[in-house]
Amino acid sequence: MSLPPDAVACPVPRTESERVLLAHGEGGRLMRRLIRDLLLPRLDNAALRPLADGAVLPSLAGQLVLSTDSYVVSPLFFPGGDIGKLAVHGTVNDLAVCGARPLYFTLGLILEEGLTLDTLRQVLESVGEAARACGVHVVTGDTKVVPRGAADGLFLNTTGVGELRPGCVLAAEQVLPGDCVLVSGTLGDHGIAVLAAREHLDLGPRVMSDTAPLQELVALLLDDGVRVRFLRDATRGGVAAVLHEMAESAAVSVLVEEAALPVSEAVRGACEILGLDPLHVANEGKLVAVVAAEDAGRALALMRGHRLGAAAAIIGEVRSRDLTPVQVRGLLGALRMLDEPAGAPLPRIC
């Protein structure tokens, strides 16, 4: 396997001259300058501007939803995205699948001494763009710097606050035998894209990360009155991890139809080379939705009408609990057990 010339068409730091110093993380003048010069212009909003220890925000009428994620993806830039975009989309999606409208975000930066300021600038640019596109505000943050070797470049944490849609109850416990399982598009793109970029693998046609915000897809289903039982964005551990968790919490089993799984040719090929099952590979912009059987067709049509759901599919159904939490019916009709991932085949995918 060799390095294809266009394997990582990602921004490369333009200048090496300015780097993060330990002093940038220590609460003094350099840190203030970093925040004013690099952060504020890219994330500016009224709540952030005072740069106090916390952000004071309006009260919310509805119930609060709170979600947090740290991002340690390697490399920081990969085909189709970067750690900044991922951090915004990931937390937007976690809120959306709880039935919340994402509103306010915090941003925690852990920087390794020696990181170029240019890299940081590009990541912040990306955070800002993604936040604007998703209609969320980064209202407060924190910056720490650790000495060379004590972290790998840059880690992010995003915590999001959302407001629950009135009356919205989504939970694995709502899932019933007979319900249908949908996914909003092709599986495994993010995991393969990051792996190929990190290991410089030529796995055939180039795969782009699917990193994307899912709150519009969720809103389409809920606004239309689809009886949605449970939503999850399938990230680490892939769709398999989501189905296993749900099967356990709801005390049901799930039957997946292999023929129905949307997987791109490129990902299918890469998975064959690597010996991976696309159901185990990470996504960063794919909704798993469990809906009442009678509403499944409508849910599918709604998803397919959105640019992020063009390849949506009904991939299986919920059954009464039996010995096997998740089974897959293969292309030739034989049933096999789908393993719960123990770990994951691909570390540092998000």
Place this chain on the structure above:
Amino acid sequence: MSLPPDAVACPVPRTESERVLLAHGEGGRLMRRLIRDLLLPRLDNAALRPLADGAVLPSLAGQLVLSTDSYVVSPLFFPGGDIGKLAVHGTVNDLAVCGARPLYFTLGLILEEGLTLDTLRQVLESVGEAARACGVHVVTGDTKVVPRGAADGLFLNTTGVGELRPGCVLAAEQVLPGDCVLVSGTLGDHGIAVLAAREHLDLGPRVMSDTAPLQELVALLLDDGVRVRFLRDATRGGVAAVLHEMAESAAVSVLVEEAALPVSEAVRGACEILGLDPLHVANEGKLVAVVAAEDAGRALALMRGHRLGAAAAIIGEVRSRDLTPVQVRGLLGALRMLDEPAGAPLPRIC
């Protein structure tokens, strides 16, 4: 300088047999087991229990306050505290000085492959204890594992949601010439404690970190109707950083009386050996309060009546803006300019 036998009276991992694996961070069975076995028993509460992508919480009547901090302190355990306690107290304090009652917390873990599970267990124990003591609930979290060498042991992120006290407005812009500046106790304890533990320095008498939650001290002042203009907990960069930031935001100057500064003998001695100014050294449980001059005596008495404020002092006053943002009147009456810390003398202090 040699290692005093009792320099770090902190828990030492009892067994080396169980360690964090990359697979613990990958969304599968091992991660679920880690969360169920290690996290839940120590942090358990109704909102956390569903272990969904986010926590659904009651609605709040008042305005929201949101604050985030990452913790990268080295070593993880130090005299007087550990990273877990620090992470809870730090975010409690950031919310408290904004005038909020701390309520809900998120916990983000970044673990280095090979960390002993026993260390993790002790840190989580400490997070749980501190949260219970502060009356806050850890309602959702996230765990990532990075390969050996890509992080240093364990980093934490805590993000906190609080509810603003009705009508409470605290901001540097409220500060007026004539106001008094108070601190709630001795300065520099945390910075010296961590430095001595990390570098195995024998700096004379042992210094303990002052890590502590400040919300009760804040409540005492606000409940009693003290005209509080501005509050801040003095962490990285010490009291000097707080006063400089405030002077800039409020367009005022500050005069500090050196004779009034509460500094323990041990910290004073250590600072002399190391050539540090206690005003620049980090604290993790010290309130800086700027109050109307007529209320300063009452504020001082209120602080001194609380166990965390026994050594509180009025350390200076706010003046009209002049050329020097922060001046110190030395013990012999001479004025000197107090530098704003550019970086900080001590990295990875929190």
